[in-house]
Amino acid sequence: MMIIQIILVLFFFFALFKVFLRFRSGGLKGREAIGWFVFWILAIAVVINPNYTLILAKILGVGRGVDAIIYLAISLLFFLVFKIYIHLEKIDRQITKLVRQDTLSSQTKKYEDTARHS
Template sequence: MSFTLIQIILIGVALLGAFRTVRQFRAGRVPPAWLAFWGACWTALAVVAFIPQTTDIAANIFGVGRGVDLAVYVSIVLLFALSFKLLMKIEDLERDITRLVRALALKDSDKTDHVA
């Protein structure tokens, strides 16, 4: 069984991703739900790389012409979802920073003319 260069790269990426995810989970930095999600993503990538025809089966189920088209559509949707999640996370962090800055500012503010 021979593999093309792109298949080797994709399998390598899936293995590396799975390894890193498990390591992060063991270190307690990734919750079980994220381990399951990323585990499924890396497994799907590896399966597609090993047996590219699987994307055609999925494409037929979803009514998309070619398997590779389906992969691109799904990737775009996932990337958008990930970007949105990251944006929301950044907004949360921004709010936390403001809360800290505000607490410091109020603690150190001018005491003159304050009402007791």
């Protein structure tokens, strides 16, 4: 086994452990946890035996297994960045909504206080 394989396997086991911890604390729901669990197990399997990627390469019609993994990894990363961006936009809008509610309600409160004191 090469050093890079050992490092990657250790890192992926660490990721698996994090998935387990997040699942136990309720941060990840059942289906999400299973998805991530399978993902990291497959990653470990591919690192230990890179020939597994040939199966994937054949299915996708790509020459080398490692190419198939890189294409898939880049696609997945793009997808995740996009999802995070959309999520951030949503959070942005929620913050605006909160800030607006706060502004309008504190204005009403100020008005009521003034009315009470006059």
